[in-house]
Amino acid sequence: MSVQPGVTYKRYAANGVTTVFTIPFLLLDASDLQITLDGVLVTSGFTLTNIGNPTSTCTFTAPPTGDLLFQQMIPFQRLNDYQINGDLLSETVNRDLDRLWLAIKQINRDSGRAFTVSPLEPEGIPPLPVKGLRASKVLAFDAFGDPVTSNLTLAQIEEQPALAVESAQAAAASAIAASSSESSASSSAAAAAASAASVDGRAGRFFGEVVMLPNRNSSPNGVIKADGQLISNALAQYPAAVADLQSGTPSVPVTTPALWLSDPTKRLCWAYDSVANQIRVPDWNGKSAGSLGPAFFRGDGSLGFATGTLRQDQIQNISGTLLGRGYVTVGGNGALLSGSGAFSVESKGGPSAVSLGTLGGSNANADLATFNASLVARTGTETFPTHGVGVWGVVLFGSVSNPGLADAAVLATSYANQQAQLNALDAATGFAYVYFNGGSEGSPVNVAINSRYEVANPFGDHPVICVPQFLYNGEWETCTPAEFGTTTASYGVLAAGRRDKIVARTGSAGLLINTPIGQLITTPTYPASTQTALPCRAQVWRLKG
Structure with missing residues (x-):
């Protein structure tokens, strides 16, 4: 029988009802067939018919359910041994040749499950790294396309x-x-x-x-x-x-x-x-x-400074000297003769003379001494070495x-x-609480009406947003400042950042009032009477900038 091209496996989605399944490839022996159900080998509970024909049939005693897979699995062995001057029957020879071709088809099927390189790369690639080097590693390919393993383990x-x-x-x-x-x-x-x-x-x-x-x-x-x-x-x-x-x-x-x-x-x-x-x-x-x-x-040099040490900036010493005269005369030169280094001397005379003292009823001329480091060094608002930014x-x-x-x-x-x-x-950015009038988180202190309080800004002189709060009935409540009435009274508290301080200013007539007219507060109900002394704090947010 000729061996035709085609697959050497067949997969079914067994539904628990069907018991008869067609095997659409040639089997020379029943032992050449492997059956699995959901990956588990099945060796009993079925019968095979029409073995030796292009198609055969498998009938199960009980209908299977799941992934049912039939595969040709020919053992790679030769059982027939031809004798010298023995019979060379076509049936025997054809069966042997068929078995060879079926084995080749099986190898071709199995090789199709392996990684292969393109036909345009007949040179192939090097083998994988040995087991000890690839254990628990990931397979990858280097710049030449050859297989390598990564340093990362699977774990x-x-x-x-x-x-x-x-x-x-x-x-x-x-x-x-x-x-x-x-x-x-x-x-x-x-x-x-x-x-x-x-x-x-x-x-x-x-x-x-x-x-x-x-x-x-x-x-x-x-x-x-x-x-x-x-x-x-x-x-x-x-x-x-x-x-x-x-x-x-x-x-x-x-x-x-x-x-x-x-x-x-x-x-x-x-x-x-x-x-x-x-x-x-x-x-x-x-x-x-x-x-x-x-x-x-810069290099570490020979002065004993450790690497990794940050040395603050400095400038080389700038010095100068002034030489004075032994005496001065009326209308003559001033007290300074000359200057060196960073000092210079300019003789002054006439109307611009600085009074040195009265000698004989007349002013002696004076000299003006100036210190200017730029005469001997490059100067500016910072001290630094030559550098690029x-x-x-x-x-x-x-x-x-x-x-x-x-x-x-x-x-x-x-x-x-x-x-x-x-x-x-x-x-x-940041957030903090500040407590006024010497209070703290564990022991807040009352503030009085018509008063001003200062505490340190927890974020230095950085800009902040402040929300003041009063402690009322065991809860920290927030209110809006208000100003109303025939006497223009103010209520509530204002808190804000001012340089490196947080400043709070309380209302002139009250802190929390007993009516929603003019002031909004977060309490469930308004107080029965206007509150004039309550602990006070502020929520402070540092702004990015």
Whole structure:
């Protein structure tokens, strides 16, 4: 019998009613057939008919339900052995040849389930990495299209969605909390996907390298803004950086997280908090709270200054001398003869003379001494060395070791820079309560009518929004200031920021009145009588700007 092209399997969606199924491919023996139901091998409960024909039939005793699959599975073996001068019967030879062709069809079917390269690549590709190197890894392809494995293990990959969600939620919360943000929460969520990147220190850059960027829009892969920001989930995202920072011989200046915050001269160091699992980036750009300002880069020299130390600006000493005369004469020169260095002497005479004293009834001429550093040095409103302006960045990683469809290097860099933006946003906004007349949260104090109170602005001289409140019947209530009546009396309280203070001014006739006419308050009902002494506080929001 000839062997025709065609499939060597048949799949049915068994419905629990049908018992007879057609097998539309040639089977030479019943043992060449494999039956599975929902992936489970079936070896009994059925009968086969018409084996040896182009189609055969399988009849089940009980109707099956589920994914029913028939496949040809010929054992790769040869059972017939031809003898010298023996019979060469067509039936025997044809059966053997049919079996070979059926086996070839089976191999062709099975190879169709494997990865193959294009026919235009007859050279093929190298074999996969050995088992020990690919265990628990992800298969990828390098720049030449050859198979490689990533550095990320399956366990690390499974952690990434949760880390991305966590970072996205944090970014979204920061964006919602602010009236204005440098980037939207959606871009923060996208940047949070950077946590999927596993990185090392290759590609021509090294961990901690300080890089000058032309502006804040420049973000080369692996380079983040050196703004003193915190990088969360550090161990999972940047294991090589954490290992370096925790080693006995780190390749960058390292300090403790506490000292980084308390000592501004340590702000050019890195720090790792193993409890919070956060990397603190150096603040070369002077962006963190309490910073001494942007830093210049210079060699350590031979004066014993430690790397990573921020030295405050200074100017070389400017000096000068004045030489005086031994005596002065009436109508003659003044008391100063000459000046050197930063001093100059100008002889003054005539009507512009400054009175030095009366000698013989006449004024002696006087000299005017001036100190001008610009005579010997370049001067201005700041002291600094020769420099160019840009943005400092630091290398957090080099090449990405798990290449794929997503550009993980871009994501990782974007995520780290997003941390700097969010930290800056958090530092630019805030909220606090202030209590007037010496009160506190645990012990608020009454304020009187027609009075003015001052407390320190919790945010220095930054602009704020204030909402005053009174403690009435155990609840903090808000009211509007009011002014009405035949005597133009005022009620309520006004609170506002004034330089570095929060000022409260109470009404001349009352704090809370007993009528909605003229004043609105948040109490369920208006007081029975006008209140003239109540504890007072203010809600204070720091504004970004």
